[in-house]
Amino acid sequence: MSRSDLPSHTCTIARASAQVGDEWTLLIMRELFLGTRRFDDFLRLTSMSSHLLSQRLRKLETQGVIRREPYSERPPRHEYRLTEKGLDLWTVIIALKQWGDRWLSTEDTPVQIMHKVCGNVVRPHMICPDCGERMGAHDAEAKISEPFQMERQAVRRAP
C-alpha cells in the first residue's frame, strides 16, 4: 500500500491520518488554533521551509480544513482561517497537547486552556455522554462493523 491508498480505506482513522497525520500539518494546526493567520508568521513560528509550508497549506485548503480570506486588495494579500471542519480538529489537537504535557514535559504546560463559559483554566477530558463518567482506554471496547470485519479477515487470509 502506498500513502495514496490510505484515503480509500474503510477505516476513518486511516482517512483522517492521511489528511492530518503529519507533524508539519499538526504544527500548522497548532498555530491556527493560537490565532496565527499569515504566511510569514507561520513560516517563522513553525520554522518550516517556505516550500513545505506552501505545500501543506495548499493541501489543507483542498481538503477544506482551512480557507483563504483576502485582507488587502492592493497588493493582493490573503490570510488563512480554519473552516468548521478545521475547527472540529480542536479535540485532536487538545488530546495531543495533553498527552505531550503528561508524558513529554517536565515543566508547566506552555499553553493553558481557558473555558470561556466558566472562566476557569482547565484540562478538558473525555466523558461518556450517556452516563457522564470519564472515559479512557480501559473503559472502552471497540465494536468492529461487519463490512470492516470482513475486509480485515480477507486481508489476514490473503496468501
Place this chain on the structure above:
Amino acid sequence: MSRSDLPSHTCTIARASAQVGDEWTLLIMRELFLGTRRFDDFLRLTSMSSHLLSQRLRKLETQGVIRREPYSERPPRHEYRLTEKGLDLWTVIIALKQWGDRWLSTEDTPVQIMHKVCGNVVRPHMICPDCGERMGAHDAEAKISEPFQMERQAVRRAP
C-alpha cells in the same frame, strides 16, 4: 528546522507530533487499540512494508509507547503491547476517529465505541471538568505561558 529539532521545542504539541504525528504510526496505534499484537498481523492489517513497520515499531518501543512481550521461547517470539503511555493516546485516536467519521465518511462508522461501565455504544466527547459543559474550539481560549510567548516573539522578530 529539520524534523529532529521538533522534540526540543517548548511546545508539547510539537513534541507529541514528533513522536506520533505520522500516518503510519497512527495506523499502528489503531491496530493496537483494536487488539492486534503480532508483527505479521500488523503487516497485513496496515499493508505497510516490513521495513517500514519494523522501523515504526522500534521507534514506538524506544519512546516507551509500546513494549515487547515474549509469547514463545522456542522459537523466540514476542508480541507488542501498549504501555500506560501508549494507552493514554486513546483520546487522540478517538478524537481523530470521530473527526474522520464526521467529515470523511458517508457511511456508518466502521468501529463503534462501547463504554464498558454503562454498556452503551457512545460517541465520547470533551467536557470542561470544572463546569461539566461540553467543550470545543468556540468555547476555549489559549493562554500562552510567558517563556513560550517570549520564544515566539523572538522568532517573529528575528531578521
